[in-house]
Amino acid sequence: MADTIGIWVAALLTLFIFSFLYKDNPLYKMAEHLFIGVSAGYWVSYLYQNVFKPNLYNPLFHQGKLLLIIPLILGLMMVMRLFPKIGWISRWSIAFIVGITSGYYLITYLQTNAVDQVRASLLNFSQINNIILVVGVLSGLIYFFFSAEHRGVLGGTAKLGIWFLMVAFGASFGYTVMARISLLIGRMQFLLGDWLGLLH
Amino acid sequence: MGFFRGMLNLDRRIIFILIAGAVVVPLFIPFHLKMHPTPASQGLYNAVEKLPEGSTVIISGEYDPGTAPEIQPMMIGALKHCFRKGIKVILMGLWPQGPALEGQALQEVFKEKEFKEMNLQYGKDYVNLGYKAGGAVVIQSMGTSIPATFPTDMAGTPIEKLPLMKGIRNFNDITFVLDFSAGDPGTPAWVMFAHDRFHVPMAAGCTAVSAPMLYPYLQTKQLSGLLGGLKGAADYEWLTKSSGTGIRYMPSQSIAHLVIVIFIIIGNIAFFVVRKGEKR
Incomplete structure (x- = not known):
């Protein structure tokens, strides 16, 4: 019974959202507001149960891990953002997070996303694909080199870079279309199969 | 002219x-379309295929119901592939809803007679460690100690009571990582920490939107393979000779693409014809 009610609610809300494709209307607005409200409530309760309690509350107050007072204080300082007069206090927590994250990621991120990529791009010229890759990388980089006027050889290479960028954007667009159509198929399967029982 | x-x-x-x-x-x-798996999909299949029986694989789920139509068929395909090969599976997730969807994927797998008859046991053949907040920090922490990072499984059972987890200390005891991700934290974090720092071989599946961002990891061999979107899922089902929603949805996907391509072509022709007419 609960499943049936759930399916009906989900199906009607899906149709309310789809109704925007015709034009904006109160049913769409209702579904949109409901989604935002339910999401906010869901995430607050989920994060309390699965993040705050197991990572801070239980270890600090039930297991006596006193070192966790530091993140508790930093967390409380972050909440100060809600009070305009003392909102500046939250900057300390933000600074802490930014500092830790930068230090944590800097070397690994550079190694994984820059050094390894450059190495793989430049070393192997045995295949035509690698040559195209290197030409694409260099011409793309030259397009973003703004310290000299794009004329002559530099201008031609930058123009080639634009072509490579356009191909990359086209590939991204194609993948985005594929993703959106997949989600539409998922919804249609739900409406026609799970809700109406027309698909087997 | 009027038409355009x-x-x-x-x-x-x-x-x-x-x-x-x-x-x-x-x-x-x-209707069935003949599949031509991409080299990226083939790479993931080959990597799992080469794993010896009894290996331990981590399958991490970073997705939610919104992206499940694309990722869930990959997850189901991976579970089937691993179980057929006698691989032990450790499920987990860096997104809160990931492990719950992994649980649903397991239910789907066990509906099939082949896997029901295998009589696979929770705790011995597979476990679900659940969700852990922290993204990349969780992966880094697992590199030091998996039991310290996940003291209990998703149901709250201490992991020392799970036979599969006995002897699992850190990534040195993990043969392979499969990450199914719809965003951040996801595959880039796994590549940075599990592969690059702790040298665990890995492959990934992702939503089509994020596939172009992850392709560079293939040419550097940081990823052994990549399933991109529903096409990737269908490829994997084809390669593992399984039936699933990936292959079932492909005709809809292909026809919809065809309609979009036709509209793009007509739109472009119309644009140039009308512009030429206006110039005259």
Whole structure:
């Protein structure tokens, strides 16, 4: 019974959202507001149960891990953002997070996303694909080199870079279309199969 | 000229109806398309295929119901592939809803007679460690100690009571990582920490939107393979000779793409014809 009610609610809300494709209307607005409200409530309760309690509350107050007072204080300082007069206090927590994250990621991120990529791009010229890759990388980089006027050889290479960028954007667009159509198929399967029982 | 001008001013709702039709009709009149798996999909399949029986694989789920139509078929395919090969599976997730969807994927797998008859046991053949907040920090922490990072499984059972987890200390005891991700934290974090720092071989599956961002990891061999979107899922089902929603949805996907391509071509022709007419 609960499943049936759930399916009906989900199906009607899906149709309310789809109704925007015709034009904006109160049913769409209702579904949109409901989604935002339910999401906010869901995430607050989920994060309390699965993040705050197991990572801070239980270890600090039930297991006596006193070192966790530091993140508790930093967390409380972050909440100060809600009070305009003392909102500046939250900057300390933000600074802490930014500092830790930068230090944590800097070397690994550079190694994984820059050094390894450059190495793989430049070393192997045995295949035509690698040559195209290197030409694409260099011409793309030259397009973003703004310290000299794009004329002559530099201008031609930058123009080639634009072509490579356009191909990359086209590939991204194609993948985005594929993703959106997949989600539409998922919804249609739900409406026609799970809700109406027309698909087997 | 009138036709082309009309195409340029076409009511977008007509396009919506045609796309809906292109998606719905193949669901009612299913037909099979021959699959041609991409080298990236083949790479993931080959990597799992090469794993010896008894290996331990981490399968991490970073997705939610919104992206499940694309990722869930990959997850189901991976579970089937691993179970067929006698691989031990450790499920987990860096997104809160990931492990719950992994649980649903397991239920789907065990509905099939082949896997029901295998009599696979929770705790011995597979475990679900659940969600852990922290993204990349969790992976880094697992590199030091998995039991310290996940003291209990998803149901709250201490992991020392799970036979599969005995002897699992850190990534040195993990043969392979499969990450199914719809965003951040996800595959880039696994590549940075599990692969690059702790040298665990890995492959990934992702939503089509994020596939172009992850392709560079293939040419550097940081990823052994990559399943991109529903096409990747269908490839994997084809390669593992399984039936699933990936292959079932492909006709709808292909027809919808065809309609979009036709509209793009007509739109471009109409644009140039109308512009030429206006110049005259």
